[in-house]
Amino acid sequence: MEQILEFFRLLFQSDSWPARWSCGNWTGFHGWLYILSSFLISAAYLAIPFILYSYISRRKDTPFVKVFWLFIIFILSCSLTHLLDGVIFWIPLYRVNALLLCCTAIVSWFTVFALVRTLPQVFLLRTPAQSEQIIAERTFELNQSNQLLRKMNRDLDNYVYAASHDLKSPINNLEGLVGILLDDIADGKVPEKRIVDKIQQSVVRVQGTIKTLTEVISLEKNPYEDVEMILVSDVLNEIVFENEELIKRYNLTIKQEIHLSEFEYSRSGFKSILYNLITNSAKYSSPERKPEACVRTFIDKETGKLILEVEDNGLGIDLNRHQNKLFKMFKRLHDHVEGSGIGLYSIKQLIERKGGTLEVESQINQGTTFRVRF
Amino acid sequence: MKTTYSCVLIVDDDETSIFLSERIIARNRFAYEIHTSFNGEEAMNFLKENCEQLQSSIASCPEVILLDINMPIMDGFEFMKEFNASTVSPNSKVIILTSSSNPRDVEMAKELGITGYINKPLTDDKIREIQDLLIN
Numbered sequence: 232m233e234q235i236l237e238f239f240r241l242l243f244q245s246d247s248w249p250a251r252w253s254c255g256n257w258t259g260f261h262g263w264l265y266i267l268s269s270f271l272i273s274a275a276y277l278a279i280p281f282i283l284y285s286y287i288s289r290r291k292d293t294p295f296v297k298v299f300w301l302f303i304i305f306i307l308s309c310s311l312t313h314l315l316d317g318v319i320f321w322i323p324l325y326r327v328n329a330l331l332l333c334c335t336a337i338v339s340w341f342t343v344f345a346l347v348r349t350l351p352q353v354f355l356l357r358t359p360a361q362s363e364q365i366i367a368e369r370t371f372e373l374n375q376s377n378q379l380l381r382k383m384n385r386d387l388d389n390y391v392y393a394a395s396h397d398l399k400s401p402i403n404n405l406e407g408l409v410g411i412l413l414d415d416i417a418d419g420k421v422p423e424k425r426i427v428d429k430i431q432q433s434v435v436r437v438q439g440t441i442k443t444l445t446e447v448i449s450l451e452k453n454p455y456e457d458v459e460m461i462l463v464s465d466v467l468n469e470i471v472f473e474n475e476e477l478i479k480r481y482n483l484t485i486k487q488e489i490h491l492s493e494f495e496y497s498r499s500g501f502k503s504i505l506y507n508l509i510t511n512s513a514k515y516s517s518p519e520r521k522p523e524a525c526v527r528t529f530i531d532k533e534t535g536k537l538i539l540e541v542e543d544n545g546l547g548i549d550l551n552r553h554q555n556k557l558f559k560m561f562k563r564l565h566d567h568v569e570g571s572g573i574g575l576y577s578i579k580q581l582i583e584r585k586g587g588t589l590e591v592e593s594q595i596n597q598g599t600t601f602r603v604r605f
Numbered sequence: 606m607k608t609t610y611s612c613v614l615i616v617d618d619d620e621t622s623i624f625l626s627e628r629i630i631a632r633n634r635f636a637y638e639i640h641t642s643f644n645g646e647e648a649m650n651f652l653k654e655n656c657e658q659l660q661s662s663i664a665s666c667p668e669v670i671l672l673d674i675n676m677p678i679m680d681g682f683e684f685m686k687e688f689n690a691s692t693v694s695p696n697s698k699v700i701i702l703t704s705s706s707n708p709r710d711v712e713m714a715k716e717l718g719i720t721g722y723i724n725k726p727l728t729d730d731k732i733r734e735i736q737d738l739l740i741n
Contacts, residue, residue: 392707396675399704400619400725407625407726429621 238326248323262320269317276310294356298349301342308335386580394444401436408433447577457498463489463528463539466498470506474513481513483522490529494537496605500581504539507574508601512543517596520544537605544598550591557591608736612638614667616648616684617702618676626671626702626727633732638665644676645684649693656694667697669739671727672719674703674710685717700735702727 241247248254252262280303287293287300312335315328357365408430415422464487471478471485478485509524516522527540548557557575579589582603593599613636617623623641630636642648648670656666674681681701688699698720703710706724714722721738723731 392705392709396703396705396707399706400622403704403724403726404619404621404625407629407728408621410728411625411628429624433621 238329242326242330243324244326245323248325250323251320266317266320269313273310273313273317276306276313279306280304280310295349295353298342298345301338301345305335305338305342308338311335390447394440397440398437398444401433401440404433405430405437458495459498460493460495461498461501462493463526464492466502466505467509467526470502470509474506474510477510477513481516481522483509483513483516483524485509486523486525488525488527488529490527491537492528494605497585500585503581504578504603505541507578508541508603511574511601512541512545512599515599516543516545517547519596531604534604539603539605540600542598542600547595547597547599548591548593549595550593606736606740609634610636610668610739612636612640612665612667613669613671614640614642614648614651614697615671615702616642616645616676616681617671617673618643619673622673622725629727629729629732633729635732635736636669640665640667645672645679645681645687647678648672648684649679649687649691652688652691652693652697656697666694669735670697670699671702672699674701674705674714682713682717685714685719689717698739700738 251257283299283303283306287296293299308331312328312331315324315331318324319328408426411426412422412430415426467485467487505526509526512524513522522543522545524541524543527538527542529538530536531538550557575589582589582605585605588604590602590604591599592602613630615623615626615630617626627639627641630639640651642651652666672681672684679687681703685699688694688697700721700723701714701719702723702725704725711722721735723735
């Protein structure tokens with residue numbers, strides 16, 4: 232304890248030792264090599280903290296600032312030890328030197344601990360190449376969702392115009408029919424029955440369009456809420472049962488080739504897809520032969536994905552002519568058939584939203600095969 | 606000013622709409638003869654049957670075609686493409702009569718060189734509008 236007190240009391244006294252020049256057998260070359268090297272190291276060590284400081288003061292988002300500060304103090308201390316090492320050639324401040332070395336040692340070890348603790352996080356920092364790759368990936372993802380949004384926007388646009396067209400048509404008719412009715416009344420005539428009948432038909436058409444649109448909206452809103460294991464034949468039987476009248480009317484025979492009997496999908500979505508394809512097979516059946524439809528499910532060997540096929544022997548579609556109209560809303564390719572022209576449009580939307588595809592193969596007057604890849 | 610035409614062809618799949626158009630045309634004495642087709646294909650066949658020989662001398666070759674856009678089998682635009690590509694009735698003028706207000710439809714109709722684009726329902730005022738369009 233006494234030694235420690237004395238150490239600090241005589242900290243700046245230099246008369247207890249000879250200057251280094253006078254201690255031992257220094258040649259001029261040896262001594263100046265030592266001194267100049269020490270001063271140069273000291274100067275370089277002094278410069279580094281300034282460079283570090285200017286870096287962290289300019290970049291406010293510098294990571295690990297505390298480690299930077301520890302480095303600054305550590306290198307500054309090293310600089311001072313080398314400076315003093317040279318100065319001792321003239322002024323033997325060995326106590327100050329010891330204290331400085333001690334401080335440097337402490338700071339050095341703090342720096343070591345800080346480095347060990349920080350290094351794993353430093354390795355997590357991305358290199359510019361990694362960052363660029365991540366940016367490229369994110370940009371790609373953004374572009375994709377952007378395209379999807381544009382498509383959805385276009386679809387919505389089409390939907391609004393198609394819906395407004397199909398609503399406006401019967402309302403325009405109503406406007407005209409009521410006009411005739413008013414003219415007849417003004418002329419004192421008895422209103423024609425067929426005008427009243429047509430008014431009634433137009434009202435039914437408006438109601439039908441509204442019903443169809445409501446169905447589309449509810450299907451598009453939450454099409455995948457009821458995902459569960461579904462039994463294909465169960466759903467098929469349900470559709471046959473619910474549409475018995477239509478199937479009987481067209482005398483449609485439905486065959487089943489179910490190679491994959493159950494899979495996980497939205498029950499209402501799958502039912503809607505199968506319903507539309509089967510009822511299309513009935514509606515577009517050929518009067519020249521007994522209508523048949525074959526429902527097939529199997530796993531695609533190449534992709535491992537489930538495939539649903541509905542093949543019929545109906546009227547067929549001229550794909551060269553109608554390919555791009557086939558899946559459009561409110562498009563009907565035949566005029567003798569009941570229907571809103573919305574079925575294929577909505578199931579295509581439904582399938583594609585879940586990453587699937589809907590394909591069609593057809594020969595005029597031989598039949599059509601719709602293939603869904605889930 | 607010519608206000609009455611010898612023959613008008615209405616191409617529309619909606620029977621009520623045809624019924625109304627016929628009434629308005631008759632009431633305004635816009636045409637002596639009115640024919641109807643339920644889609645573009647039927648209309649094209651009608652033109653082939655009635656216009657190909659000695660074109661203008663046949664009364665049933667329509668001077669004016671009132672064309673709907675949304676129709677099964679062959680829609681209005683497909684009809685226009687086929688009509689433009691053929692020489693079947695070069696003097697017939699096409700007026701689109703539709704419930705569609707889609708700007709893309711209006712644009713497409715212009716591109717296909719129609720004489721006018723009128724929104725349904727056909728009224729007395731719209732007949733006058735069509736008469737003006739046909740003269741200009």
